[in-house]
Amino acid sequence: MKNLQIQAIPAFSDNYLWLIHNTSSAIIVDPGDATPVLAYLNQHQLDLCAIVLTHHHSDHIGGVTELLRHFPATPVYGALADQLNGRIAAITHGCQQGDSVDFPQLPLRLHVLEVPGHTNSHLAWYCPELASLFCGDTLFAGGCGRLFEGTPAQMLASLQTIAALPAETAIYCAHEYTLSNLRFALAAEPDNTNLQRRFEQVREARAHNQATVPSLLGLELQTNPFLRTDSAGLIQHLHSLKRLPSEPDPLQVFTALRSWKNSF
Ligand SMILES: [Zn+2]
Incomplete structure (x- = not known):
């Protein structure tokens, strides 16, 4: 191989x-x-x-x-x-x-x-x-x-x-959606420093027309909100935006994120 x-x-x-x-x-x-x-x-x-x-x-x-x-x-x-x-x-x-x-x-x-x-x-x-x-x-x-x-x-x-x-x-x-995805991710979890760093790297890469995929799963786990439905910072922020009840389960977090992203 x-x-x-x-x-x-x-x-x-x-x-x-x-x-x-x-x-x-x-x-x-x-x-x-x-x-x-x-x-x-x-x-x-x-x-x-x-x-x-x-x-x-x-x-x-x-x-x-x-x-x-x-x-x-x-x-x-x-x-x-x-x-x-x-x-x-x-x-x-x-x-x-x-x-x-x-x-x-x-x-x-x-x-x-x-x-x-x-x-x-x-x-x-x-x-x-x-x-x-x-x-x-x-x-x-x-x-x-x-x-x-x-x-x-x-x-x-x-x-x-x-x-x-x-x-x-x-x-x-299958798509080059990374920059717009990370704009949404930052809105959902603005205090995530790994995410802030990744956004800058992706913005730079796209400014030079470079592909941002493949990605690494480890990086996604740190920065992709849809894989972070148990992140305290993410939950707290969505709660403060009145998009989540207190102590939501992962499905409520995912559903709130997906529905927000649909109109972001
Ligand atoms: Zn499809």
Whole structure:
């Protein structure tokens, strides 16, 4: 696995498609657009050996059909539920919690985590050997995905599943939302010095058009309010803003944060 590279392929205005490859083969995570993926594969003379999907939104699957035209035999891995209900017709291998998938061409093994909330069949793909998580629109650098289908309780549980991974896990989320997420995080927890420092670093990086993902789980645990529903400073501040009762439980904290962020 030492020779594997994880390449960000920017797409649309703020998406990252993640390509994992060696010198001859590649797998693509969430190809919302085929054109930049095909260009990279061509340029580096790579064969596409698998397509891996986190959820059904078009900016994550929109390029699948076109990629399959160029690489017709490529297996497509996604949520079993989306295969069964036909929401992602291209899935050839439906996956669920506890499954692991081997990609011998790289070689690479990915473990399946079910992380509902953004959608009700959202998957994350975890690679312990690369200390990497491909989590789509679940956890973002400094924030989390909107709840289009799932409940706050589902999303909180999904984020807690991710939070339990090793702190050195790299978080390969699918969007460059970090700066605006951290603006909200600062409003929610203004006295968090780790967060203040991170905001300045991210502002500097974005001023130079640098990517701020992947992030590290350890940094998210220190600075992402959606992973800090037990932080005394955060709770106290939300309480002072009359957004929380005294002594709230984590679900109340998460729900208050998510609802505030929706209109922030
Ligand atoms: Zn989405």
